[in-house]
Amino acid sequence: MTATPTRSPAKRADAQRSIAAILAAAVECLGRNPDASVSEIAKAAGVGRVTLYGHFPNRVDLVDAAFARAVEEGHAALSEVDLEGDPRAAMARLIESSWLLVEQSRSLLLAAQAVLPPGRIRALHAGPAERVQRLIERGQxxxxxxxxxxxxxxxxxxxxxxxxxxxxINAGGLVPDQAAPFITATLLAAFTPPGHRTPA
Incomplete structure (x- = not known):
């Protein structure tokens, strides 16, 4: 019986470095241009198309992985936001920090929305959504x-x-600097119990 060959630790490490470089390049390229090609991303990562396709069989898989990485990094960053005290003030802080991340990845979001089903995008936001849910439940x-x-x-x-x-913003109907206060005002009004005064 022939033993199944295994990859050496060095090859596994090389593969992990390639994947990391490809994902970093994908986030960067798609963050500038949602239509960035696989060739552009491979060039930015310093790898060949064959190497890239060896890890990500098609562009959809690559966009999915890049968007998942961006969401994961954003989720980690949001864990530093102070959510103590008045839930409304905490919500305002969370919205401001969350919007900064959304603003930074607007182009990447467009790339994801173009090729990924809404359910997949929502699933990737499960971690951040859980944080919001806990805060809303405390406010309730x-x-x-x-x-x-x-x-x-x-x-x-x-x-x-x-x-x-x-x-x-992508359509030119909103100035980026207006987004966070507009979002905060909209959501606090939507979350305020009927009959209660909406916070300023």
Whole structure:
């Protein structure tokens, strides 16, 4: 019986370095141009197309992996946001920090939306969405956020408003500097319980 050959540690390390370089190049290239080609990304990564396709069989897989990496890095960055104290103030801080990440990856988001189904994009946001859900639930427990709508719906509203703001900027209908305060005002109004005064 012939033993199954295994890759040496050196080859595995080389492969991991190639993957890291390709993903970094994909995030950078797609972050500038959502239509960036596989050839452009391979060149930026310093690898050949054959090497790139050896790790990512097609452009859709590459865009998926690049977007997943960007979301994961953003999720890690948002873990540093102070969410203590008044849930409304905490929500405002989270929106501002989240928007900075969305703004930085607007072009990459366009690339993802062009080739990935909405369900996949939503699934990749599961970690950040869970953080938002916990904050909303705390606000609900303190009677500051509405409870007459499902929490999952409120999380979805935040996701949709963020992405709509990115779409408006891409279409020239919104100035980037206006986005965070507009998003905050929209969401705090949407989250405020009926009959309660919307915070300024």
């Amino acid at each position: 427990a303190e009677d500051l956020f509405r409870t007459d709508l499902p929490t999952s719906w409120l999380v979805g509203i935040m996701h949709s408003v963020m992405h709509s703001a990115a779409d408006e």
